[in-house]
Amino acid sequence: MATTMATGTADTALSFTRLPHPAPVPGATRAEVLADPGFGKAFSDHMVVIEWDEGRGWHDATVGPRGPLTLDPATAVLHYAQEIFEGLKAYRLSDGGMALFRPEANAARFNASARRLAMPELPEEAFVEACRQLVLADREWFPTIEGGSLYLRPFMIATEAFLGVRPARSFKFLVIASPAGNYFKSGAPAVSIWLSADYTRAAPGGTGAAKCGGNYAASLVPQAEAIANGHDQVVFLDAAERKWIEELGGMNLFFVFDDGTLVTPPLGGTILPGITRDSLIALARDEGLTVREERYAFDDWKADAQSGKLVETFACGTAAVVTAVGKVAGHFGEFAVGSGGPGQLTQKMRQKLVSIQRGEAADPHGWVKRLG
Numbered sequence: 001m002a003t004t005m006a007t008g009t010a011d012t013a014l015s016f017t018r019l020p021h022p023a024p025v026p027g028a029t030r031a032e033v034l035a036d037p038g039f040g041k042a043f044s045d046h047m048v049v050i051e052w053d054e055g056r057g058w059h060d061a062t063v064g065p066r067g068p069l070t071l072d073p074a075t076a077v078l079h080y081a082q083e084i085f086e087g088l089k090a091y092r093l094s095d096g097g098m099a100l101f102r103p104e105a106n107a108a109r110f111n112a113s114a115r116r117l118a119m120p121e122l123p124e125e126a127f128v129e130a131c132r133q134l135v136l137a138d139r140e141w142f143p144t145i146e147g148g149s150l151y152l153r154p155f156m157i158a159t160e161a162f163l164g165v166r167p168a169r170s171f172k173f174l175v176i177a178s179p180a181g182n183y184f185k186s187g188a189p190a191v192s193i194w195l196s197a198d199y200t201r202a203a204p205g206g207t208g209a210a211k212c213g214g215n216y217a218a219s220l221v222p223q224a225e226a227i228a229n230g231h232d233q234v235v236f237l238d239a240a241e242r243k244w245i246e247e248l249g250g251m252n253l254f255f256v257f258d259d260g261t262l263v264t265p266p267l268g269g270t271i272l273p274g275i276t277r278d279s280l281i282a283l284a285r286d287e288g289l290t291v292r293e294e295r296y297a298f299d300d301w302k303a304d305a306q307s308g309k310l311v312e313t314f315a316c317g318t319a320a321v322v323t324a325v326g327k328v329a330g331h332f333g334e335f336a337v338g339s340g341g342p343g344q345l346t347q348k349m350r351q352k353l354v355s356i357q358r359g360e361a362a363d364p365h366g367w368v369k370r371l372g
C-alpha cells in the first residue's frame with residue numbers, strides 16, 4: 001500500500017509517494033555492514049526518484065525500493081554526460097536525533113550546476129525534502145561506528161532517448177544513501193599529494209564550478225597517476241598559467257601560515273565552491289583568524305613549506321571533512337608540510353566543524369537542520 005504526503009509551498013508542491021520495500025536487507029546483514037561500512041560501497045534500502053519533462057515540470061516523486069534503472073541505450077546522459085550531483089551527510093546527533101548539515105546550500109549549488117549543464121532547476125524545498133524523506137525511510141542505516149554518517153547522493157540525469165546534441169527534454173532526479181565510515185582507506189592522519197604536471201581539472205569558461213560527473217571522469221587519469229606514484233590524491237594547478245594551486249580532485253585546500261593566517265584559493269569559475277570550505281572560512285573568522293581568499297602559487301607553497309613560513313595545509317570536503325596534507329610530490333621532487341602529520345589548526349578546525357555537525361557544540365550560524 002502506498003501512502004502520499006504533500007509537501008512544499010503552493011507553487012512548488014510535490015507529493016512524495018511512499019512505496020514500501022517488499023524485501024529490505026535483513027537486520028543481521030545490515031548490522032554487519034554498519035559495523036564497517038567503508039565509503040560508497042554499501043547502500044540503503046530506498047531511493048527517491050522525481051521525474052521532469054517539458055510539459056509537466058517536476059512530477060511523480062517517490063520514495064521507493066532502491067533498484068536498477070532501465071534506460072534506453074540512446075539515453076542522452078550515456079552519450080553526452082548531461083549529469084550533475086551533490087554529496088551531503090546525515091548525522092546522528094549526540095542526543096539521538098538526526099540532522100542534515102546545510103542542505104539548503106547543497107540545493108542552491110545543485111541548481112547552479114543545473115544552470116551550467118542546461119538542466120532544469122529543482123525547487124530548493126523539494127531537494128531538501130527529498131533528502132529528508134530518504135533519511136526517514138532509511139533511518140536504520142546509520143553506521144554504528146564512531147565518526148559514521150549516512151552519506152546522501154542526490155543526482156540528476158538526462159533521460160531522453162535522443163542522439164542529437166541539445167539539452168534533453170526529460171530528466172530524472174534521484175537520491176540514494178550509503179552508510180559511510182572513513183573516506184580514506186587507511187584512515188591516515190595525513191595524506192600525501194601528487195602534483196599533476198600534464199593534466200588540469202578545469203579551465204576558465206569550463207565546468208569547474210559545477211558538480212558534474214564529467215569533471216570527475218577527466219580527473220581519473222591524473223588520480224591514477226597519483227596512486228601509481230604512491231600518493232593518495234592529486235592536486236591541480238590552474239589551466240591558463242600552470243602556476244596557481246586550485247584544488248584536489250574532490251576537495252578544496254587551505255594553507256596555514258606561521259602568523260596564524262589562512263589562505264584558500266578564490267572561487268572564480270574553476271574551483272568547486274565547497275560547503276565545507278565556506279563553513280571553515282566562517283568558523284575561522286569566528287575565532288578571530290584572518291582568512292584570505294587569494295591565489296597561491298605552487299612555487300611559493302614549496303618555498304614557504306621549506307622555510308617554515310607555511311606551517312600546515314589541509315584539504316576539506318563533505319566526504320573526508322578535514323584532512324591534513326603531510327607531503328607533496330611530483331616530477332619536481334617532493335617536500336614535507338610542517339611535521340608531516342596533522343597540524344594544530346587543522347585538528348582544531350576539524351574538531352570545531354565536526355562537533356557542530358554532531359550537535360555537540362553550539363550552532364551559531366544555524367547550519368544543522370534537524371529531521372524528525
Ligand SMILES: *Cc1c(COP(=O)(O)O)cnc(C)c1O
Binds near residue numbers: 087249273276319
Ligand atoms: C564536492 C567537491 C568539493 C567539496 O565540496 P563540499 O561541499 O565541501 O563537499 C570540492 N571540490 C570538488 C571538485 C568537489 O566536487
